Amino acid sequence: MIRNALGSLMGLIGAAAAVWSPFRAWYDGRLGRDYRVQELFGSTGITDHRATLLGSILLPYLVAAVLTLCAVLLRSRLLMALAGVVVLGFSILWTVRQGQAVGSLTVGDDGRGLGDGLASAFGAGALILLGAVVMRGRPARSTRPLPPTTPA
Template sequence: MIRNALGSLMGLVGATVAVWSPFRAWYDGRHGRDYRVQELFTAAGITDAKADLLGSLLLPFAFAALLTIGAVLLRSRLLMALAGIVVLGFAVLWMVRQGQAAGRLSVGGDGLGLGDGLASAFGAGALILLAAVVMSGRPRRRDRDRDRDRDLVAGPQDPATAAWPPAPPQDHS
């Protein structure tokens, strides 16, 4: 129970940071919300064209946040891991495409190069994946059935009404 609560909290924090990351600088002071998702998959690559908010990098990160919420509600480690992979995958794909467009990637302390928005996306993806590892998930159906069968065979659990092991039958003839 505590593992699920801790993993859920970690996943929700990671999803929040992932959704927040496009609103921060990704490269040379340009925010992630300025990059179109389509640019990651076309031959033209990354351009200087501005994106609509819902057509920007916010879209895959919002989708990952919805997967995270679904994972929390269903206590699904698989959905949580998938959400982390979506966040990390789009961040890596963006880096590859940006490197192709710019010819190189640089890190600079003066606001040029890779920005803190990208670092937030990587941190969020890693946190969501870690949340999937921490969560215990739902008990498997086989385990629930075994526990139910054990309870049925064991009889009542109230010590005042149950004598265990049961007394042998007595012959009153």
């Protein structure tokens, strides 16, 4: 029970961090919510066009947060692991596409380069996955048939 509570708490904190991360700077001071999800999969790659809030990178993180919430309610390790993979997958995909768009990625203290929003997204995905590892999940159902009862 303690492991489920601890894993659930870790997953929920990770989900909150994942949803919060697009509202912080991702690259060169540009917020994560400014990147369109379509840019990650299209042939044009990352552009300077602004995204609507629900058309931005926030959308997959909201889906992952809902998956995490369902995983907590159902005590499902698999569902929570899926949510962590979604967060990490979209973060990695964005990093690759951004690197292709600018030629190389930099990290800097002056607001240029990779920002703390992306670091928050990576940490959130890792925390959700760690929560899935910590959780015990639901108890296994016994597959053995019950012994027959004899009338007294």
